Amino acid sequence: MFYLSKIEHKLPLPPSRFVLPIREAIHMELEKLFLDKVIANLGLCISVYDIRSIDGGFIFPGDGAPTYTVVFNLIMFRPFEKEIITARLLSSDADGLRLTIGFFDDIYIPASRLPDPNHFVETEQKKRVFSGQESTTNSSSKKGVWYWDYNEQEYPIQDTDVIKFRVTNVSYPQIPVEQPKESKPFAPMLISGAMDDDGLGPVSWWFADEDEDE
Amino acid sequence: LCHSLEGNAGALTNFEVLDFLRAKGASKDPTRVIAKVAPSEYKVYDYLVDTAPSVHTRESINEFLTSIKQHDLAKVEVLNILNIGPAADFELYPVIIKILIFQFMLHLSI
Structure with missing residues (x-):
């Protein structure tokens, strides 16, 4: 790290x-x-x-x-590839998750790298969108909660959770000459991550699972 | 004006960074203005102090490094284990690929 x-x-x-x-x-x-x-x-x-x-x-x-x-x-x-880092949820939308570690906020987990099977519940309309299914509303406005569907139970990814993810890529985008007015602030360093493996995701999922096993 | 002589002059564990910030004067003390620690450094300190390395000591790390030698792990795996401080076996699954391979081979042999 x-x-x-x-x-x-x-x-x-x-x-x-x-x-x-x-x-x-x-x-x-x-x-x-x-x-x-x-x-x-x-x-x-x-x-x-x-x-x-x-x-x-x-x-x-x-x-x-x-x-x-x-x-x-x-x-x-500068995290290395495949490193496991603990973070907290900053925001959650139909594209995936954005995480923070306090001193760095540009960590993104794309929807494709979330635990599978999963579904997304929009907070505005309370509308379910399953993975692989497209929603009709504009992507930027679709805030909500992601759920992992496992053993007929729903495990939410909430902002109170400590989340473990694996680093898949660290990139340094080129500084744009001109930025559109509505675009989000330029980030000079981006971390992409994945949560699609055992032991990754909110820590509470796994400890709860351990307690049930006992 | 500025150029990198050595981009990777050595990896640091989370414990070493935390130890460095503590030596600089970072602490949980509310009167943070006294110490010569920048606000951005305090953000790093606040993150690290809530992770496993905050309870490590140099002795415990040396002990761990000695005992882990027999398992023939890659340096990045050892660094990862030190940083996350796994408290349960499932926390090791994403770190050590060998565990999964071993389990798979065991499954095949059964």
Whole structure:
């Protein structure tokens, strides 16, 4: 889930930081630059782990700050394929689920990767839509609850549950030149997951099942 | 300006990240403004503190790594087990493919 990434960066240090020791000043500047940002193909930056080296400190002509070449390690959030992660439900619609782990919200489980057989109940119209069956209403408005049908029982996927899923893909979409007005905010990192396996899905399902077995 | 020297300089377990954030000053203490921890780092801390690695210790992890050697698991499987801290056998099914293969072979032999 977390990796160290070694990075080299040419960093101009603003004069306002001169009162601090050089290492501390650079550390703060790096945090300001990288923290909570996505670096393509590396992941989401969680923290500055350590600074390996600081070189330079030259003031280039026309520049009001010294520029340092810094080599440092960042803690990156970048799940590997087939990793099992626990998350919580953020939203649920006819296309599938959107999950959150608190610090990262762009986790999607498509309807095709939910436990099978399943069905979806729209909250607005309270209308049942079974897997493989298309609903007539517009996809974006179809909020509701997904159910796993097992042993003639319905197991809901609710926002109170802790959900386990398997990572199937981590992608870094290209930054769009222009975005349509109605489109959702651009996500620089997307995680796709699956819940179609034993032991995956809401944890309560499985522990309830264990209790019944006993 | 910025380029990656080594994209994967080593994997970290959830425990190691949690330990790092604790060392930085992150805690469940409500007066969070005192510690030199960014709000985004606190979000990570809040997530990790509610997972299995929050009760791990370096000793328990070393003990686990020693005892797991005999099972010949892949590094990613060991990392996955450490991160999720399975409390029941069904929690291992999605992690270790060998279990499923073994069960299938056993089923065939029966």
